[in-house]
Amino acid sequence: MSAIESKQWTLASRPVGKPDQENFQQTTGEAPAPGEGQIQVRNHWMSVDPYMRGRMIDRKSYVPPFEVGEVLQGGAMGEVVASQHPDFAQGDQVLSMAGWREAWTAAPEQAMARNIPKGPLPMQAFLGVAGMPGLTAYAGILHVAELKEDDVVFVSGAAGAVGSTVVQIAKLKGCTVVGSAGGDAKCEYVKSLGADAVIDYKAAGNYQGLLQALQSVAAGGIDVYFDNVGGDHLQAAIECAKPNGRFALCGMIAEYNATEPSPGPHNMMQLVGKQLQLRGFIVTSYSHLMPQFIQDVGGWIADGKLQYQETVVEGIDEAPAAFIGLFAGANTGKMLVKLT
Numbered sequence: 001m002s003a004i005e006s007k008q009w010t011l012a013s014r015p016v017g018k019p020d021q022e023n024f025q026q027t028t029g030e031a032p033a034p035g036e037g038q039i040q041v042r043n044h045w046m047s048v049d050p051y052m053r054g055r056m057i058d059r060k061s062y063v064p065p066f067e068v069g070e071v072l073q074g075g076a077m078g079e080v081v082a083s084q085h086p087d088f089a090q091g092d093q094v095l096s097m098a099g100w101r102e103a104w105t106a107a108p109e110q111a112m113a114r115n116i117p118k119g120p121l122p123m124q125a126f127l128g129v130a131g132m133p134g135l136t137a138y139a140g141i142l143h144v145a146e147l148k149e150d151d152v153v154f155v156s157g158a159a160g161a162v163g164s165t166v167v168q169i170a171k172l173k174g175c176t177v178v179g180s181a182g183g184d185a186k187c188e189y190v191k192s193l194g195a196d197a198v199i200d201y202k203a204a205g206n207y208q209g210l211l212q213a214l215q216s217v218a219a220g221g222i223d224v225y226f227d228n229v230g231g232d233h234l235q236a237a238i239e240c241a242k243p244n245g246r247f248a249l250c251g252m253i254a255e256y257n258a259t260e261p262s263p264g265p266h267n268m269m270q271l272v273g274k275q276l277q278l279r280g281f282i283v284t285s286y287s288h289l290m291p292q293f294i295q296d297v298g299g300w301i302a303d304g305k306l307q308y309q310e311t312v313v314e315g316i317d318e319a320p321a322a323f324i325g326l327f328a329g330a331n332t333g334k335m336l337v338k339l340t
Contacts, residue, residue, distance in 0.1 A: 001033035001034065001040070001082040002033055003030050003031060003032045003033060004030070004031040004040065004042065004081065004102075004103040005028060005029075005030060005103075006028070006029045006030060006031050006101050006102040006103040006104070007026060007027075007028055007029075007101070007102050007316045007317070008026070008027055008028070008029050008071045008100060008101035008102070008316075009024050009025070009026055009027075009071065009072050009100045009101070009316075009319055009320065010024070010025050010026075010027055010068075010069055010070060010071050010072065011023065011024065011025075011056060011066045011067070011068050011069070011070065011072055012024055012025035012068070012069075013068060014056055014057065014058060014068065015053075015056055015257070016259060017257050017258075017259045018257045018324070018327055019053065019056065019257075019320075019323065019324050019327070020324065021320055021321070021324070023056070023320075024072075024319075024320040026316075026317070027071075029071070029101065031103035031104050031105040032105050033082060033105070034082050034083060034084045034085075034105050035084060036084050037084060037085055037107050038083075038084050038085060038105055038106060038107050039080050039082070039083045039084070039085050039088045039094070039105070039106070039107075039108060039113070040080070040081045040082040040083070040103070040104075040105045041078040041079065041080055041081065041094050041096065041098070041103065041104055041105070041111075041113070042078050042079055042081050042102065042103045042340065043076045043077070043078035043098070043099065043101065043102055043103060043104070043339050043340075044077055044078050044079060044123065044124075044338070044339055044340045045076065045077045045078075045123060045124040045127060045336055045337065045338055045339060046074060046075065046076045046077075046099035046100060046127075046316075046319065046336070046337045046339060047074050047075035047076065047099060047127040047128075047131075047132075047334070047335075047336060047337075048074065048319065048322045048323040048326060048335050048336075048337065049074065049075070049132075049133070049326075049335075050251055050253050050256060050326055050327075051251065052066075052072070052074060052323065053256040053257065053327075054256065055073075062282050062284075071100060071101055072099070072100035073097050073098065073099060073100065074097065074099035074100055075095070075096075075097060075099055075127050075131065075132060076095075076096050076097070076098055076099035076100075076101075076127075077093065077094070077095055077096075077116070077123045077124055077126055077127055078093070078094050078096065078098075078103075079091060079092070079093055079094070080092040080093075080094055081103075085107070085108060087108070087115070088108065088115065092115050093115070093116050093118060093123050094108075094113050094114070094115060094116065095113065095114055095116050095126050095127075095131070096108075096111040096112060096113035096114075097111060097112040097113075098111040098113070100319060101316075102316055102339055102340075119298075120302070121298070121301070124310065124336055124338075125308070127334065127336060128161050128308060128310060128333070128334030128336070129161070129165060129297065129301070129306070129308035129334070130294065130297055130298070130301075132283055133161035133162045133165065133334060134161075134165055134293065134297055135283055135286065135287075135289065135290060135293050136162050136250060136283040137162045137163075137165035137166045137169060138165070138169060138289065138293045138296070138297065139281070139283060139286035139289055139293075140162075140166065140226060140248040140250050140281060140283075141153075141166045141169050141170060141224070141226055141248060142169065142173075143286060143289070144248040144279050144281045145224045145225075145226060145246045145247070145248040145279075146246055147169075147170060147173055147175065147224060148175075148223070149173060149174040149175065150174060150175065150176075151170070151175045151176070151223040151224050152175070152176045152178070152218055152220065152221065152222045152223050152224070152242075153166075153170045153175045153176065153177045153178070153222065153223065153224040153225075153226065154178045154179075154180070154214065154218065154222045154224070154225045154226070154237055154240070155167050155170070155177065155178070155179045155180065155195075155225075155226045155228075156180045156201075156225075156226070156227055156228050156229035156233040156237075157180070157181070157228030157229050157251075157253065158179030158180055158181050158190045158195065158198070159179075159181040159182075159186035159187075159189050159190050159332050159333070160228060160331065160332075160333070161308075161331075161333055161334035161335070162228060162250060162251075163179065163181075163226070163228050164189070164190065164193055164307075164308070164309070164333055165306070165308070166226045167179050167190060167193050167194065167195050168193050168194060168300075168305070168306050168307065169306075170224075171193075171194040171195070172300065172305060172306075175224075176196050176218075177194070177195045177196055177197075178195065178196065178197045178198070178199065178214065178217050178218050178222070179193075179195040179197075179198045179199070180198070180199045180200075180201050180210075180229070180233060181198060181199075181200065181201070182200065182201055182202040182329050183200065183202055183329070184200070185332070186329075186332055187199075187200050189309065189332055192307075193307060196217075197217035197218075199213045199214060199217065201232075201233070206232070207232040207235060207236065210232050210233065210236050211235075211236045211239055211240070214236050214237075214240050215239075215240060218240055220242075221240050221241060221242035221245075222237065222240050222241055222242065222245060223241075223242055223245055223246065224245065224246050224247070224248070225237035225241065225245065225246075225247045225248070226247075226248050226250065227247060227248065227249045227250060227251070227252065228250050228251050228252075228253060229251075229252060229253055229254050230251075230252025230253070230254045230255050230262075231252065231254035231255060231262065232254070233254070234247075234252070234265055235265035235266065235267060238265055238267050238268070238270050238271065238274075238276065239267055239270070241270070241274055241276055242274070243274045243275055244274070244275050244276070244277070245274060245276050245277070246276075246277045246279075247276065247277065247278040247279065248279060248281065249278060249279060249280040249281070250281065253326075253327065256327070257327060308333055308334070309332050309333030309334070310333050310334045310335075310336055311330065311331040311332055311333060311334065311335050311336070312336050312337075312338050313325075313335070313336070313337050313338070314337075314338050315337070315338070315339070316337065316339050318337065319337050322335055322336075322337050323335075
C-alpha cells in the first residue's frame with residue numbers, strides 16, 4: 001500500500017452573484033495508505049449540483065457551508081485501492097461525498113461512503129438517475145406532491161437530472177405532463193421522454209409569455225407543480241393552479257446567484273383562495289425510501305420505461321467550469337465530471 005497523489009479543488013473565495021473560475025483554487029494533496037478502519041479510494045466520477053451554490057454562502061442552512069481554503073465536497077463514485085476496513089475490499093465501487101478530488105483516504109463514515117454492488121448500471125448512474133437526483137425526483141413527485149393518476153403536472157427544469165426523471169415518473173403513473181426547458185434541443189429531449197407539451201421558456205421571453213404558454217397547454221389548470229426554478233415559473237404555476245393544487249418545491253435555481261432579494265410572486269394571495277399546498281423538501285429526509293426507489297427505478301430502466309442522459313466533462317481540471325455551466329443551462333440531464 002502506498003500514497004496516491006491527488007489533484008483537488010478548494011473554495012478560494014465566496015462567490016458574489018454567479019460563480020467564476022477565480023472562486024476556485026486547485027491544489028495537490030495526498031491520499032495516504034489507509035490506517036486501521038480506513039479505505040483508500042480513487043475517484044472515477046464526481047458530481048456537480050446546483051445545491052452546492054448554497055453551500056458557498058456563509059449562512060446557517062440544512063447543511064454546513066463550505067469553508068474558504070478547504071477542499072470542496074460532493075458526490076463521487078470511485079474504486080477501493082486499498083482497505084483496512086472489514087466491510088470494504090480492494091476493487092469495491094464506492095459512493096461517497098468525497099468529490100472535487102481524485103483520491104482520498106478516510107474512515108467510510110467520515111466520507112459518508114457506502115458500497116455499491118456492481119450490476120447492470122454504470123457506476124456514474126449512482127450520481128444521477130440511481131442516486132441523489134433520482135431519489136429527489138421520486139420522493140418529490142410521489143410523496144411530497146402526492147401524485148395521483150390523471151393529475152395535470154407542470155415540471156420546471158424538465159431537461160435536468162431531476163426534472164427529466166419527474167416527467168417520466170409522472171407519465172408512468174398515468175398523468176398529463178407539461179415540461180419547461182430552454183431551447184429547441186432541450187425541448188425536443190423533454191418531448192422524447194413522453195411529455196404531453198413542452199414550453200420553451202427562452203422563447204417565451206418573460207413572465208407574461210411563460211404564463212400565456214402554460215395557459216394555452218394546460219387550459220384547465222394544473223394539479224401539481226414540481227419546482228426546480230422558482231421566479232417566474234413559480235408565479236405562473238400559482239396562477240394556473242387548480243383548487244387544492246400541490247406544489248413540491250425542490251430548488252429555485254433562478255434565485256441562487258441573486259445579489260439582492262428577489263421579488264416574491266405577486267399572486268401569493270391565491271394560495272389562500274385556492275387552498276394550495278406548497279411543500280419544500282430536502283432529499284435526505286427521504287433516505288428511507290432508497291430501497292424501494294432502487295427497486296422501482298432499476299426495474300423501469302431495465303424495462304426501457306425510464307431514460308436518462310448525462311452531460312460529461314472530462315478531467316478534474318474542468319470541475320469548476322462544469323459547475324459554473326449549470327447556471328448557464330449547459331447540461332441536459334446529469335452534469336458529471338469524469339476523472340479517470
